[in-house]
Amino acid sequence: MAQEATGPAATGPGAAADGQSPPGVLVSIGALLLGMLLAALDQTIVATALPTIVSDLGGLDHLSWVVTAYLLAATAATPLWGKLGDQYGRKKLFQLAIAIFLAGSVLCGVAQDMPQLIGFRTLQGLGGGGLMVLSMAIVGDLVPPRERGRYQGLFGAVFGATSVLGPLLGGVFTEHLSWRWVFYVNVPLGAVALVVIAAALHIPTRPARHVIDYLGTFLIAAVAACLVLAASLGGTTWAWGSPQIIGLAVLAVLLGAWFVRVERRAAEPVLPLRLFRVHTFTLSAVISFIIGFAMFGAMTYLPTFLQVVRGITPTLSGVHMLPMVAGVLIASTVSGQLITRTGHWKVFPVAGTGITAAGLLLLHRLRQDTGDLEMSLYFFTFGVGLGLVIQVLVLVVQNAVPYEDLGVATSGATFFRSIGASFGVAVFGTIFTSRLDA
Numbered sequence: 001m002a003q004e005a006t007g008p009a010a011t012g013p014g015a016a017a018d019g020q021s022p023p024g025v026l027v028s029i030g031a032l033l034l035g036m037l038l039a040a041l042d043q044t045i046v047a048t049a050l051p052t053i054v055s056d057l058g059g060l061d062h063l064s065w066v067v068t069a070y071l072l073a074a075t076a077a078t079p080l081w082g083k084l085g086d087q088y089g090r091k092k093l094f095q096l097a098i099a100i101f102l103a104g105s106v107l108c109g110v111a112q113d114m115p116q117l118i119g120f121r122t123l124q125g126l127g128g129g130g131l132m133v134l135s136m137a138i139v140g141d142l143v144p145p146r147e148r149g150r151y152q153g154l155f156g157a158v159f160g161a162t163s164v165l166g167p168l169l170g171g172v173f174t175e176h177l178s179w180r181w182v183f184y185v186n187v188p189l190g191a192v193a194l195v196v197i198a199a200a201l202h203i204p205t206r207p208a209r210h211v212i213d214y215l216g217t218f219l220i221a222a223v224a225a226c227l228v229l230a231a232s233l234g235g236t237t238w239a240w241g242s243p244q245i246i247g248l249a250v251l252a253v254l255l256g257a258w259f260v261r262v263e264r265r266a267a268e269p270v271l272p273l274r275l276f277r278v279h280t281f282t283l284s285a286v287i288s289f290i291i292g293f294a295m296f297g298a299m300t301y302l303p304t305f306l307q308v309v310r311g312i313t314p315t316l317s318g319v320h321m322l323p324m325v326a327g328v329l330i331a332s333t334v335s336g337q338l339i340t341r342t343g344h345w346k347v348f349p350v351a352g353t354g355i356t357a358a359g360l361l362l363l364h365r366l367r368q369d370t371g372d373l374e375m376s377l378y379f380f381t382f383g384v385g386l387g388l389v390i391q392v393l394v395l396v397v398q399n400a401v402p403y404e405d406l407g408v409a410t411s412g413a414t415f416f417r418s419i420g421a422s423f424g425v426a427v428f429g430t431i432f433t434s435r436l437d438a
Contacts (some may be wrong), residue, residue, distance in 0.1 A: 002049075003207070012217060012392045014143055025319075027196060028138075028197070029154070030196065031137055031196035031200065031201065032135040032139065032191060033135070033155065033158050033199075034193040035131040035135040035190075036135045036136070036155055037162055038131055038186055038189055038190055039101070039132045039163040040133075041071050041165070041169070042070065042128055042166075043070065043103075043128075044162065044170075045166035045169055045170040045182050046067060046166075047167055049173070050177040052179045055220070057322065058113070060149065064321055066118060066349070068123045069119075069424060071232070071418070071421070072229065073121075073125025073126045073128075073391075074126070074128045074132065074418065075224045075228055075418040076124070076129075076220075076222070076225055077130065078418060079217070079270050080270060080412055081093065081134055081230060081411060081416055082409075082414075083217075083270045083408050083411070085134055085407035086405065086408055087268065089203060090138050090141060090215070090407065091138075091197065092422065094131070094191055094201075095132060095197055096196060097128075097131050098131065098193055098197070099194070100123065100124075100126055100127030101124055101130075101186065103126055104121070104123035104125075104127055105124055105183045105187060106121075107120035108120040108121060108124060108183040109181075109184045113164020114215055120242030124183075125273070132414055135155070136155055136394050137398075139151050139155070139407055140398045142333075144345060152338070155394075161328055161329055161371070167318050168317075168321070169182075169304040171317070172318075173185065175313075175315060184319035196240075213263075213266045213267075213268055213269050213270045216262050216271070219258055219262060223255045223256050224415070226249070227252050227422065227423075230248040230427070231419075231427075232422060236354045242435045247321055248340045265347050271411075271412060275408065280396055280400035281397055281400060281412065284397045284413050285416040287414060288414075288416040288417040288420065289419060290420060291389055291390065292418060292419070292424060293385075294356055294360060295390075295424070296422075297425055297427060298382065298428065299422075301428050302321065303377075306321075310368065312391075321379060322405060323383065324377040324379040324380065324383035325383065326383065327381065327383020327385075328383040328384075328387040329384050330385070331383070331387025332388070333387075335387065335392060336391070339392070345392055348392045349389045349393060350388065350390050352388030352389030353385070353389055355388065356383065356389065358381060360380065362378040362381055363378055363384070365378070390397060393417075395413075396412065397409045397413045411429070
C-alpha cells in the first residue's frame with residue numbers, strides 16, 4: 001500500500017487544471033461543504049426532537065422509523081448516486097439531490113401524522129445520500145490529487161462536527177421554536193448551496209452513451225435495506241434471535257450472492273467488483289465500516305447518557321459534546337494540511353484508528369460521578385481519533401482508482417461507513433439499554 005497521496009486518479013481530469021480559477025474552486029468547495037452539512041446534520045439533529053414529535057403526532061410504536069427511514073434511504077441510494085455521477089456528470093445530479101432533499105425537508109416540516117413523517121423522511125434520505133457522496137466526489141473533479149487532502153480534511157471536520165452539533169441544535173429548536181424547525185432550517189441553507197453551485201461550479205462533461213445497471217442497483221439497495229433493518233430493529237422491535245431478524249440476515253446473504261453474480265456480467269456495474277482487487281479500496285472499506293460503527297454508535301448514545309444518567313437538558317448535553325467537536329475539527333484539518341504538504345497519508349488512518357479505540361476505552365470508564373474535565377478529555381481524545389481517519393479514507397480511495405471510477409469508489413467507502421453506522425447504533429443501543437439500570 002503506497003504512502004504517496006497520488007495514484008491512477010492523477011492522470012484523470014483532476015481538476016483545477018480544467019479552467020476553474022482558484023477563487024471559483026473555493027466558492028464551489030464552500031457550496032459543497034454546505035451540502036455535506038445538510039446531509040450530515042439531518043442524521044443527528046432529529047434525535048433530540050423525537051420525544052416532542054411523538055407527543056405532538058403520536059405513534060410511539062413507530063418512533064425508531066423516523067431515524068431508520070432516513071438512514072435506510074440514504075444508504076441504499078449511495079451506490080447509485082456515485083455511479084450515475086461517473087456516467088452523466090456530477091453537477092446536475094448534485095443539484096437534483098439538493099432539490100430532493102429540500103422537498104423532503106419541507107414536507108417533513110408540514111407532516112400531520114407519523115406515517116407521513118416517515119414517508120417524507122425516506123424522500124429526504126434519498127436526497128441526503130446524494131449530497132453526501134457527490135459533495136466528496138466533486139472535490140476529485142475540482143482539485144488535483146496532491147491537493148485533495150487539504151479540502152477533504154475540511155469535509156471530515158464538517159462531517160464530524162455536525163454529528164455532535166446536531167443534537168445541540170435540535171435541542172435549541174425544539175425548546176425555543178418548534179420541532180418543525182429541525183426540518184425548515186435546511187431550506188435557506190440548501191437554497192444558498194443550489195444558487196452557488198449553479199453559478200460557480202464548472203465541471204467538464206464527456207458526452208457518451210451509458211447503460212444503467214438497474215438490476216445491480218436494485219440488489220445492492222435491497223442488501224443495504226436488509227442489513228440496516230436488521231441492525232436497527234434487532235434487539236428493539238424484534239429480538240436478535242427472532243425469525244424476522246434471522247430472515248433478514250439470510251435474505252441479505254442470498255441477495256448479496258446474487259448481486260455478485262450480476263455485477264460480474266454487467267456492462268457498467270453500479271459497484272464494480274474490480275475495485276475490491278485494489279488493496280487500498282478493500283482496506284478502506286473495512287476501516288470505514290469500523291469507524292462508522294464506533295462513531296455513530298458512540299455519538300448517538302452519548303447525548304442520551306448525559307441526559308438520562310447525568311440529568312442535564314438536551315441543549316446542555318450538546319454543549320458537553322463540544323470537546324469532541326474540537327478534537328474532530330483540529331485533527332481532520334491538520335491531517336489534511338500535512339497530507340497535502342508531504343504526500344504521505346498512511347500514518348493517519350493507522351494512528352486515528354488506534355486513538356479512536358483508546359477513546360472508546362476511556363468512554364467505557366464514564367460513570368454518573370465522572371468529573372466534567374475528565375469527561376471532556378475523554379470526548380476530545382475520541383474526537384481526535386475520528387478526525388484523523390474520517391476523510392483520509394475517502395482521499396486514499398479516490399487517489400487509488402482511475403478517474404472514471406472516482407464516484408463509485410467514493411460511494412463505496414461511504415456505503416460501508418453507513419452500514420457500519422447502522423450496526424453501531426444497534427449494538428450500542430442494546431448495550432446502553434441493558435446497562436442503564438446499573
